[in-house]
Amino acid sequence: MSVDQLTAPLSKEQAYALVDAVMERDDLALTASAHEDEKTGDWYFEATCDHPPDLESFSELARRVLGGAIDFSVEPIDPEVNWVAKSLEGLAPVIAGGFYVYGSHETRRVPVGLTAMRIDAAQAFGTGHHETTTGCLEAIDMVLKRKRPRFLLDVGTGTGVLAIALAKRLRTPVIATDIDPVAVKTARENALANDVGRLVYPVEATGLDHRTIADNAPYDLIVANILAGPLTTLAPAMSRIAVTGAAVILSGILEHQAVRVINAYGRQGMVLRQRLQRKDWTTLILERR
Known part of the structure; x- marks a missing residue:
């Protein structure tokens, strides 16, 4: 199965608006997200597709939602790589609501009084x-x-x-x-x-x-x-x-x-x-x- 990632630089508000519009459609993408580049502060819209993306439909939707033409770039993703796991490897434990969420790579002891959950x-x-x-x-x-x-x-x-x-x-x-x-x-x-x-x-x-x-x-x-x-x-x-x-x-x-x-x-x-x-x-x- 081919997996492609479609990306466009936008403002924060535009990126979130386009994410909302794409996720209301079942035919365009597996998932869509908006994120900020931590180094540059620039915002991007990203959509992951399990088939070659329909650029014409994406562009038409962007024009309707954002009121103008958007240039999308498309990059193939290696389907054999678990990109979710790869991007999250080595993350520090999370403490929230009295819960302690950690990965199996974590070697430190669970703090006393917290409910521990190992989630890789x-x-x-x-x-x-x-x-x-x-x-x-x-x-x-x-x-x-x-x-x-x-x-x-x-x-x-x-x-x-x-x-x-x-x-x-x-x-x-x-x-x-x-x-x-x-x-x-x-x-x-x-x-x-x-x-x-x-x-x-x-x-x-x-x-x-x-x-x-x-x-x-x-x-x-x-x-x-x-x-x-x-x-x-x-x-x-x-x-x-x-x-x-x-x-x-x-x-x-x-x-x-x-x-x-x-x-x-x-x-x-x-x-x-x-x-x-x-x-x-x-x-x-x-x-x-």
């Missing part, structure tokens, strides 16, 4: 280093300080880091879903490596339409670290499977997208309790009224 870089999202993951870990800690939920669901589990955090802290079963079979496999392996293999139940599922999710509903704690678009779409279904008083933690939301997500869930009877800001990313703690 993999072909799935969630090593604890991204602001959305740290935001979720902090939100989980906040919720667990005031309630002890028993029916737990992690939507878009990635490496399983949030499901593992819940299982370790509560010693309670967690259903962990993801649309990507690689993520499901990774989450299962990480749960076993962290001695919660009997508590974390990874399931391949699109959204919330899966029998395992329905059979174990309603939930009193739901965590979903995905993207603003899918989160907004899932609001009605999320409300249906949340018990009254349930805590719902949402992340993967850029700062300028937060109001749209809050309003979507507000229409479904969910009220905002707390809002955490980590750089450009927002994590929401909602409660089902």
Whole structure:
């Protein structure tokens, strides 16, 4: 399979706007992101495609969203290299919400009083280093300080880091879903490596339409670290499977997208309790009224 990366230098606002537009389309890219070059301070839009990118469609979308023509460069990526793992090798441990997330390369002792999780870089999202993951870990800690939920669901589990955090802290079963079979496999392996293999139940599922999710509903704690678009779409279904008083933690939301997500869930009877800001990313703690 050929994998190509499409790149364009843009302003920060333009890059994020184009990411939003691309991720609302299922036909253009596997993923899209905006990032800042730490050396130069320049911002870039990047999209990864598992087929030769349709430059005409990308250009048309950019003209519509940004109001002008954009020059994209395309570079092939070696599909045999796990670029996610390669880029994350050697990262320092993360401490968030009383959790300590580290890789197997780490030799230092786990600090006393923290809940340790060994999560290696993999072909799935969630090593604890991204602001959305740290935001979720902090939100989980906040919720667990005031309630002890028993029916737990992690939507878009990635490496399983949030499901593992819940299982370790509560010693309670967690259903962990993801649309990507690689993520499901990774989450299962990480749960076993962290001695919660009997508590974390990874399931391949699109959204919330899966029998395992329905059979174990309603939930009193739901965590979903995905993207603003899918989160907004899932609001009605999320409300249906949340018990009254349930805590719902949402992340993967850029700062300028937060109001749209809050309003979507507000229409479904969910009220905002707390809002955490980590750089450009927002994590929401909602409660089902």
